[in-house]
Amino acid sequence: MSQKETFALLETILYEPFKGFYLLDQHIHRLLKAAIDFHTNDTSQFKIIPSFDQIKNFVEEKVPQDTNTFKRVRLLYNDSNEGLKVEYTDLGSDYKSNETLTEALLSKETLLTVILDTEAIPCSVTDPFILHKTTQRQIYNDARKRTQCGEKTFDVILWNKHHQITESSIANIAIQTDKGKWITPSLQCGLLPGVFRDKLLSSDENIIEGVITMDDLINAQKNGDPIVCFNSVRKIYRVQLLL
Incomplete structure (x- = not known):
């Protein structure tokens, strides 16, 4: 794929009731590293990169933080006028996973x-x-x-x-x-x-x-x-x- 084609950087994040966004800081750091790497390789891409705090505040503002519903959150960032975008899907209240x-x-x-x-x-x-x-x-x-x-x-x-x-x-x-x-x-x-x-x-x-x-x-x-x-x-x- 040519890097001139349109694409968005993507992070998929779990929202956990009473705990918040799982590993959110790490996801933001990875997205920022990707933006910097793509820009370094092609300076026409990702000329304006949002700050860590801007991204974190955006996610926390856009995703309803219910007390009892797990969510699958997609954080996207591209070079178009859309910029940052968040999508989310409810996973229910009994979502289970193994952390170790x-x-x-x-x-x-x-x-x-x-x-x-x-x-x-x-x-x-x-x-x-x-x-x-x-x-x-x-x-x-x-x-x-x-x-x-x-x-x-x-x-x-x-x-x-x-x-x-x-x-x-x-x-x-x-x-x-x-x-x-x-x-x-x-x-x-x-x-x-x-x-x-x-x-x-x-x-x-x-x-x-x-x-x-x-x-x-x-x-x-x-x-x-x-x-x-x-x-x-x-x-x-x-x-x-x-x-």
Whole structure:
């Protein structure tokens, strides 16, 4: 995709009753970094970047902060006259999620089914539209279409030309080794640096960055080793790989 085409920077945020916006500061910092990076690469883009406080105040003003309803919030920012924009969807009052790897392992929830993409990601692992979250999601949408996500499976797992696992179309991924440690793909493999991923890596010594090959993931499923995906809205959830 040409960077001259229209797109918006995107952050998807969870609003939690009585707690507020989950990891909001981190989401804002990531959006600002994306704007700066795109502008550095092409000075015609994102010439005027709002401040941290402007974005935070905008979100807090635009999203009703009910006391009993979880919300999925989409924060968008582009170069058009729209500038900042917020959309939100109610998730109900009984929305549940796992914030730690231990909680996810103990969860009795049904494992969601994922499938490996049939093709490697068709771009460099340093492509800005992989490293930053935007509304330009052709790579992910094509992968979902190829594997009939929504019909056969919940999500698709992407991989690069070196047969290294990168991420799913909506989340980061990790597997547990036979020694009890968790491994999540390194950023050098080509993936979005998820806000929740950063939180896990900084707060849980049992998860580290590394390389997960396609064979590693397949063997994890065959051996019954836990596989999880995670993002800032769903947090951590168990998955099973369709072989």
